[in-house]
Amino acid sequence: MIIDLTRLRSGIDHEVVVDETYSFSKEELEHTDVTSIDDVQIEGTITLDAIGELYLDLDVQGTMIIPCAITLKPVPYPFSFTLEGTLSELLDEITEKETNSQNSLDILPIIWENILMEIPMRVVSEDAHDVPLSGDGWRLITDEDEEENSELSKLKDLL
Numbered sequence: 001m002i003i004d005l006t007r008l009r010s011g012i013d014h015e016v017v018v019d020e021t022y023s024f025s026k027e028e029l030e031h032t033d034v035t036s037i038d039d040v041q042i043e044g045t046i047t048l049d050a051i052g053e054l055y056l057d058l059d060v061q062g063t064m065i066i067p068c069a070i071t072l073k074p075v076p077y078p079f080s081f082t083l084e085g086t087l088s089e090l091l092d093e094i095t096e097k098e099t100n101s102q103n104s105l106d107i108l109p110i111i112w113e114n115i116l117m118e119i120p121m122r123v124v125s126e127d128a129h130d131v132p133l134s135g136d137g138w139r140l141i142t143d144e145d146e147e148e149n150s151e152l153s154k155l156k157d158l159l
Contacts, residue, residue, distance in 0.1 A: 069122035
């Protein structure tokens with residue numbers, strides 16, 4: 001998502017208004033637990049601060065689809081966050097180098113890293129409460145009731 005900064009840098013405009021909608025492709029979502037993220041709304045402004053550095057004030061909101069931790073059914077998970085700070089601060093947070101292009105700015109890497117921080121560890125759909133958590137010879141073990149393997153407990157006795 002390339003933003004043209006020519007008019008801002010030349011002093012013609014005092015701010016660049018950002019009002020974009022972006023949908024992430026399957027390739028961009030590889031290696032994440034997210035199934036899809038469509039229609040992410042990005043609104044805000046990019047200005048120059050007192051020392052001439054780019055200052056971003058962006059509101060990002062959307063809905064990601066994540067598989068349920070129990071049933072693997074898709075669960076919509078809404079997210080919303082605000083990006084506020086200078087370009088160098090925001091790039092330091094995501095450990096990315098600033099490009100030398102004075103006339104354009106790609107804000108997508110900054111937005112993507114912040115979306116990644118919004119992904120929850122696990123989600124459970126409302127339908128999962130009716131799903132049986134045990135059956136013939138099996139049961140769901142959660143962190144709270146995780147039992148020690150009896151074979152491994154025998155090894156502890158040796159130490």
